[in-house]
Amino acid sequence: MPDEQKQTPPVPQDQSSRREVFGKLGLGCMLAAGAGSLAFGYEFLSPNVLYEPSPITNAGKPDQYPVGSVTTNAEAGIYIVHGPEGFYALSATCTHLGCRTAWAPELGLIACPCHGSRFNQAGVKVAGPAPNPLPWLRVSISDEGDLIVDRSAVVPPRQFLRT
Amino acid sequence: MARSFQNYLGDLRESRVWQSIFRSGSGPSNLHRSQAIQQNLYLHLFSVKSRRSSLAIGVTWYLGTLSMVTFLILVATGIPLMLYYHPSVPQAYADMKDLQFAVSAGLFLRNLHRWSAHAMVLLVFAHMFRVFYRGAYRPPREFNWVIGVMLLLVTLFLSYTGYLLPWDQLAFWAITVGSNIMSAVPLLGPKIRFLTLGGNTVNANALLRFYVLHCVILPLAGGMLVGIHFWRIRKDGGLYSGKSGDESQPQVSQPHE
CATH class of the missing domain: 2.102.10.10 (Rieske [2Fe-2S] iron-sulphur domain)
Incomplete structure (x- = not known):
């Protein structure tokens, strides 16, 4: 399709390109998921019920x-x-x-x-x-x-x- | 007239089945011999060519290879031991005794596992000393030294986690003392101890956690690190021969390798 051959418009100096925005968004999502996994892992590894003898x-x-x-x-x-x-x-x-x-x-x-x-x-x-x-x-x-x-x-x- | 073994081997190598399994084909040329290494899943981690001088016993004393051999013995003896061992309290102790007295060849497997474990710790230390005193940790091999330190830690953690599994007095008190040493870590210490033991005392949770670490997590981590370790030997220019003029340059992106 010839329309896709068109040059993308130049990005003004003070703005981020679409790619940069999505890149940052992706990085942010991965960081959030990583932090969530750490919290999840910590909670999972800490037993909530212990069958230890009564003190x-x-x-x-x-x-x-x-x-x-x-x-x-x-x-x-x-x-x-x-x-x-x-x-x-x-x-x-x-x-x-x-x-x-x-x-x-x-x-x-x-x-x-x-x-x-x-x-x-x-x-x-x-x-x-x-x-x-x-x-x-x-x-x-x-x-x-x-x-x-x-x-x-x-x-x-x-x-x-x-x- | 009897044909020699070499003739039969030659015929086998020419056969269609052989050539379907080993992609490199066969032949006496250096190209074929290089391809035999390069095109094999297991051997391709190694350099296609090695200096004869670096393979002399006196250079490395084969300490790295011997460490790897003890690791393989430990895997090969550890898996059969798992078939008779329940990581539960107090069954673990009884299973350990059964392995010693009731299971055919159980005593042999258990002792081989134990002695190999001792040997592996010793060999890994010796390997590191040898590398250190020969200066084989210097660039471009610095990162492989770091991987080596991680492998030392994996070895020690394997040793430590395996120590609890017999669930006897020695095991119990050794892990009690060891886990109390953990809690000396500033701020996080008591939390690390709690997470490692899965409780406040060395008990059923601790036994199960140590079992999973010992049989799954640490061997997998060790295996992966060993893979990187061997691969880096090739990439960093093969075994360090220690000769002047061997400033083995790292091999930079060889497209056909």
Whole structure:
């Protein structure tokens, strides 16, 4: 068709050509789609429902823990300590790289098998690479009179529960 | 009179079936030998010609080739292992034990997979040291060095993700420690850990994610990077021979290659 052979009219200096406009539009669409994919991917990879154990643990009746005892609750990963001032609970997860610590009664210390951190009964670090003391966890008494430890609730040290 | 094996091979090469499969045809000329490399899907990544000096063992110690061979062994042993392995808690541990004690040749495949994995990490490091100390990373091979660093990371991530799959104590605590190291990344650390594990603890989601990374995503990424790596060797002038005067120019657009 001879009409198509015609020269396209020159584009004025201060305007973009049709090709440039569509080029920018295309680039904008791709950027938007890319950003959307990133957001979508991030949302998809973050689980909304987790089937992890509840952080709240029933540690039974308080009178099973003699004064001066440190009891390991391996399932929950906590220590129940009955000191002279009262009850408290410590996380058994090392603050260094997350290994499970163990109560060593012969040393009177909590020891981590991975990199050698050691903590005293109050969770204060006495040796090793751990950057922080073992966190104190909230302890309460249920209506039935059981000790309840909430692993998700870290409390400041030296909050004792007296029964 | 008995015909030699060479005669039979010659007849085979002349046959219509052979010539339909191998497009280059056959013959003793350099052209035919070049075409045998150039017109083959797998071999065309390589240079059509190599310097005899660059193929001597002392030049590269074949460390790159050996790394590739261990990768192929890992693919060849890993796929059969997948047929007996369920990436679920706690079945994974039982499957690993079954592979060791109940599956015919399971112990052999698993051990070959494990030892090859160790060998691959070692060989990749050795290959990089060899390239570094010979100066084979210099222009025009800089980008191939970068690809090599990516391949090192893929190798290490493959090693790390494979470590969790036996689902034993060593696996669990190694990944616990490793993922806690991840959370030391400034600002994003805890989020990266959460996304990698698919949760807050090393659990069923983490096992499944590591399995998919180990068996699908990382091998595919590694395979693609290896393809680019080999192709760049050709484009950057073949293996670095280290001789003065070998300032191997990159081959610029050869239309018939």
